[in-house]
Amino acid sequence: MKFPHSGLYQYCQNLGQHVNERLADMNQPLMKMYLPRRKKLTLPYEPYHLVEHKWHKFIQPFLFDCRVWHAPFQSGRILPDKSRFPHLRVVLTIHDLNVLHEGKPEPVQRKSLAHTQSLIDRSDAIVCISEFTKNDLLAHCSIGNKPVYVIHNGVNKLAETAEDVVAYQPTREFLLGIGYVNQKKNFHVLLPLLQSNPDLELIIIGHHDNPDYVNQMRRQAQQLGVEKRLHLPGTVSEPDKAWYLRHCKALLHPSLAEGFGLPVIEAMQFGKPVFLSTLTSLPEIGGEAAFYFPSFEASVIQDVYSAGMNAYESAERKDAIRKNAARFDWKTSACQYISVYQSLG
Template sequence: MPRIILDCDLMKFPHSGLYHYCQNLTQHINSLLTEENQALMQMYLPPRKKLRLIEEPHHLIERKWHKFIQPFLKDCQLWHAPFQSGRIVPNKRKFPHVKVVLTIHDLNFLHEGKPANYQEKSLVRTQTLIDQSDAIICISEFTRNDVLTHCTTNGKPIHVIYNGLNPLPQMDDDVSIYKPGREFLLGLGYLNRKKNYHVLLPLLQSNTDLELIILGHHDDPDYVVSMRNYAQKLGVDDRLKLPGTVSEAEKIWHLRHCKAFLHPSLAEGFGLPVIEAMQFGKPVFLSRLTSLPEIGGDSAFYFPDFSAVTVQEVYRQGMKAYETSSMAASIIENTKRFNWEKSARQYLAVYQSLMS
């Protein structure tokens, strides 16, 4: 089997979605390759001091001198670059035999209100990677349409392969961070303006028996401060909890015990936390923007706008529908569309189409 290398440079950020993307994709592709008695896909990883992974034979650790020579590319036939603003290591002039697959997760910079010059620079960066690639994979139809609208693919194949979902265990371990003493609403993701969590605070005004807990890295400190100030202005600051980054067990505990999951994000390429909550049968409230309707499907509730009145009314009607019908089963069923083994088989098919 020709050697396949996945560039895992961004696994140096252990709490990022790309960390788990690289880890899951490699695990499931290598499981399939093992069944076929083929050589494993290698992970080109950042220096060991930046990693938390246990060393494996298929790990290829980046060295400083790789900037000048890359002996590992001599027998590599396919390089997978997993991010639209990352890098592509093979130089086509030196290694013309190496095929390149590029995964584009999103062009969110087009939908976040970024300055025009920032959008232009970001598009140029993505276009440069597209120009160096032989095939493109997008993680949603929405992203694919964005790419076709704003980039030039020159007839290169462009595929849509959804991210998979690892079933979360039904564990009920005690949690070491804040544990609410009453019912709570849950958000999960980086805390920044794009996630738009502040629009949820009026729900605490109209539901005085609830808390709002948002788990995730405080990515934008100014936004965190403004959100706390807004909560104080509304008189609900005692029921807004922002614990920050949590363990997997703590995340699962909160997903399992929340009353509802809310994700009013302005821009997503996929939206993994949405289907993580849905696998517990939780009612999910989303924005109608970018890929979220595609991922949530008919089993989610959507905010047509983010005014306080609209957010409160959508939540009220949604919870009423959820509590008076058997929606949990259909919500769980929606998550079955997203399967890492299925995704891995689709990735392998793309790899093999280029190497045949």
């Protein structure tokens, strides 16, 4: 939860909030959230928050009455010692095995998989956030007889604010990308669209995760003569993100590897056309309502975009986009997680 604008942060915050809302409706004890020190958080204080302290390495009194521990990420560093707390049951959520799809060296892949396997070995139930992730998991890890569930992430309805954006204010129609700006997100393949659409800007919001990649994109834009219409404002506030989503012409997400793909659904909430790669979980999340790049050659990117925007003009397509977004709801996801917790007794 180091970066408040990351998908994992939003996952933890929203899951905790909606699970506790459902538990309160059921008159059940609330789920307590074990959080890093406050200097790393923007979450307000809550009575059910437990803040990590150094002495927890030696003693964890809050675990004596804990029945289920939910580890929310497959690369996490905190998992209770079940030899000390044999009554405890552990749920592990696996978001992705993207290390297998990013072109990483084999030693890096092996190390990552070994860590995930070590968490699986110490867990009692596994949740995957997509069918694609589940299939990856079954192919590359040893599950034994542990139950594996698929629970899609939900999405919050973003405010349709009328206020102007605080970050970069575009002066013309624009295409939008959202995500960490790094090689995996593959945003550079979109730059030829600015050549074939001289009236458009391309705005990519998100943490500059790889400065070398950011500089590479800027150099490529300069070579193509479109550098004045490429904008990389970095991370922005949630109201600004909602403003960009509400006003963009389309969302483009040509990512090489995703466990889910939250920006896809956020854009679809606003009825926006989305253009995706065909890789990993994206076809599962975008469904038939999205448009897909079968490859990343400039001509393919331009042809798919042009055909997609023409198809988008139909009322049926716009309705299908909003219906697809409605499939993903945090209330439903929270109830499914509670069922998993209860299944472990």
